[in-house]
Amino acid sequence: MTNVGEKYTCENCGGVVLVIEPGLPLYCCGHLMKRINEDGTVEASKEIPVISEVDLY
Numbered sequence: 001m002t003n004v005g006e007k008y009t010c011e012n013c014g015g016v017v018l019v020i021e022p023g024l025p026l027y028c029c030g031h032l033m034k035r036i037n038e039d040g041t042v043e044a045s046k047e048i049p050v051i052s053e054v055d056l057y
Helices: none
Strands: 007-009 016-018 034-036
Antiparallel strands (some): 007 016
């Protein structure tokens, strides 16, 4: 979840977003954007793994 005032960056294209309304995680270039901390460092990834059905035949 995003919170008002947080900044996020896309590691692929370098885009930066400032959150003005809280909501769902942000995606850019097909990847989860990473939060920029107050000291300017980028937060470690917290991507949720996708579990898919395995073909058992």
